[in-house]
Amino acid sequence: MKSLKFLNACLVILLATANVCADSLLITDGMVFAGDDSPSSRQDILIVDGRIEAVGERLAIDDADSVIDAAGRPVTPAFFAGITATGLSEIGMVYEAVDSRLSGLYTGLIHPEFDVRRAYNPHSSVVPVTRVEGYGYTLLVASPGDRTISGQGSLVRLDGGYDSFEGRTALFINVDGYSGNKLGSSRAAHWMLLESVFEELSTDDDDLTLITPRGKDTLQAARRGGLFVFRANRASDILQALAFGAKHRLSVVISGAQEAWMVRDALAGADVPVVINALDNLPGSFDGLGARLDNAALLNEAGVTVLFTSGETQNARKLRQVAGNAVANGFPYLAAIEAMTSLPAEIFGGSPKMIAPGLTADLVIWSGDPLDVTSAADHVILAGKPDSMKSRQTQLLKRYLPEDAGLGRAYIAP
Numbered sequence: 001m002k003s004l005k006f007l008n009a010c011l012v013i014l015l016a017t018a019n020v021c022a023d024s025l026l027i028t029d030g031m032v033f034a035g036d037d038s039p040s041s042r043q044d045i046l047i048v049d050g051r052i053e054a055v056g057e058r059l060a061i062d063d064a065d066s067v068i069d070a071a072g073r074p075v076t077p078a079f080f081a082g083i084t085a086t087g088l089s090e091i092g093m094v095y096e097a098v099d100s101r102l103s104g105l106y107t108g109l110i111h112p113e114f115d116v117r118r119a120y121n122p123h124s125s126v127v128p129v130t131r132v133e134g135y136g137y138t139l140l141v142a143s144p145g146d147r148t149i150s151g152q153g154s155l156v157r158l159d160g161g162y163d164s165f166e167g168r169t170a171l172f173i174n175v176d177g178y179s180g181n182k183l184g185s186s187r188a189a190h191w192m193l194l195e196s197v198f199e200e201l202s203t204d205d206d207d208l209t210l211i212t213p214r215g216k217d218t219l220q221a222a223r224r225g226g227l228f229v230f231r232a233n234r235a236s237d238i239l240q241a242l243a244f245g246a247k248h249r250l251s252v253v254i255s256g257a258q259e260a261w262m263v264r265d266a267l268a269g270a271d272v273p274v275v276i277n278a279l280d281n282l283p284g285s286f287d288g289l290g291a292r293l294d295n296a297a298l299l300n301e302a303g304v305t306v307l308f309t310s311g312e313t314q315n316a317r318k319l320r321q322v323a324g325n326a327v328a329n330g331f332p333y334l335a336a337i338e339a340m341t342s343l344p345a346e347i348f349g350g351s352p353k354m355i356a357p358g359l360t361a362d363l364v365i366w367s368g369d370p371l372d373v374t375s376a377a378d379h380v381i382l383a384g385k386p387d388s389m390k391s392r393q394t395q396l397l398k399r400y401l402p403e404d405a406g407l408g409r410a411y412i413a414p
Contacts, residue, residue: 024048025384026064030075030365035342035354037334042072047361050384054357068379068386070365077341077353078136078362078382079370081316082309083229083255083275086138087120087127087156089313100143102151110197112171112222113214114151116142122160126314128391131158133317134364134377139348140165144174144231148190149197152218152226155350157362159382168251168349169226171219175237176256177287191240198248222250227348229253229275233287235262242270253347255309258288261295264302273305273347278326297330305347306331307339324371336371360384 027045032055044059045052061067085100092098099119102111117140130138136158142151150172157164175190197210201220205213222228230241233256242263245252254260257274260267267274281293296306308326310318323336345353352359361384368375380387 023050023384024053024064024066025361025381025386026059026061026067027075027363027365028059028061028067028069029072030070031072032355033074033076033334033337033341033370034356035077036338039334040074045075045355045361045363047363047381047384050361052355052357052359052361055355068365073378074366074368074370075355076134076337076364076366076370077355078364078380079134079319079340080307080344080353081130081135081138081158082307082311082319082322083139083141084130084309084313084316085116085141085143086130086158086313086316087122087124088116088140090121090124090126092314100141102142102147109215110147110149110193110211111215112149112152113212113218114142116140116151116153117156117165120156120165122162122164125392127158127160129314129393130316131380131382131387132377132389132391132394134320134366134370134380135316136362136364136380136382137345137350137353138316139170139344142172144172148175148193149173152222155345155348157382166350167345169222170229170253170348171222171226172229172231173241174231175241176232176234177285187237191244194244223248227251227253229255231255233258233285233291235259235290237287238263239266242266242272245272246270256287258283258295259290260304261292261298262290264299264304267299268303271305273307274299275307275309277309277311278322278329278331279310293325293329296326300331300335305343306335307344307347308336320371320375321373324373327371333371340370 025047031040032043033040043055043057046054046059088100090097100116102114137155140153140156142153144150152169152171154165154169155167177187200208200210201216228250232238232241232254238254238260252272255275257276258280260274276295278296280291283289283291299306308319308322310316310322323340327333327336342353361381363381364377365379366375367378
């Protein structure tokens with residue numbers, strides 16, 4: 001009995017001292033961009049146990065275990081890296097190092113149940129390479145393979161955790177001309193097949209011919225609470241996706257969307273977001289003959305929600321350049337910051353990505369304008385913990401960059 005009382009007393013003491021021993025970090029004098037459309041302002045940010053405790057002017061330094069002086073540099077929420085295969089693709093040209101694509105399967109069925117999250121590797125070298133550039137999360141993609149429905153993914157935090165997934169399940173559907181060449185040599189075959197697949201959702205499991213019972217369950221779950229991400233660039237394909245989504249009551253997102261400006265009123269009326277590469281101004285195929293640099297600006301003016309992606313995994317860091325290019329061509333600056341921080345989490349159902357009390361402290365301190373390619377991330381803080389700012393690339397730089405400018409690279413000490 002005495003030992004039990006002693007243990008209870010110890011527990012009370014531990015709980016009472018928890019706040020005293022809490023890990024805390026104070027960022028002073030930062031030009032803070034909250035992650036919404038509010039203008040930036042010079043403020044301090046107090047972080048306690050991984051969450052933002054306070055945001056304001058001249059917060060008490062004595063309240064923090066450690067201090068980082070931002071010295072007027074921009075501070076933003078950690079950036080969204082776009083739609084990528086980060087943690088799924090190490091080297092794109094090495095077959096066994098790519099886990100984002102389903103192709104060559106022995107069955108002729110469509111497999112929406114293919115879930116790339118089961119192959120995610122948080123220790124992939126691509127994760128820290130992306131993270132040290134100021135990116136805190138990405139949307140894991142099931143890359144187009146030889147199926148109309150390529151599979152499912154979701155948001156993942158780039159914090160190195162095994163179970164860092166969050167948000168709504170995203171089901172990826174390919175309806176562009178490239179995928180059409182793999183399916184009956186016509187993009188019309190996509191819609192024929194998709195209509196047949198959705199008809200099977202009301203079919204008994206024993207009578208399924210296009211999908212498996214698990215695939216059926218996946219589609220039904222996605223209809224209830226997931227997102228259907230249609231890859232489409234041509235304006236007519238985008239309209240088909242909108243019509244299909246309305247008919248089957250789906251939550252739709254359009255990725256690619258090079259000709260989205262042509263149908264911006266329809267997108268705005270359907271309240272469907274688009275994920276675009278604002279550097280797409282030359283057609284890479286006949287699907288994008290209408291590509292133009294002010295695509296994002298025109299969509300924004302029409303009331304369409306715009307997000308950005310670079311279309312690259314190993315070079316996801318280029319996404320800042322994509323957003324900056326959109327701003328250079330008429331897209332509002334604060335809207336670009338919002339599209340790179342809080343909006344993706346809002347659309348794909350992740351935890352809020354803003355600088356506000358009570359939220360997870362995922363922050364970046366930049367050397368200059370975060371949308372300028374000459375700037376860099378000086379400090380990356382995820383869940384209140386400063387990142388080491390080391391990656392395979394920084395380690396290679398340290399190994400091979402001459403310490404003595406007069407010596408060649410072969411003479412560097414390991």
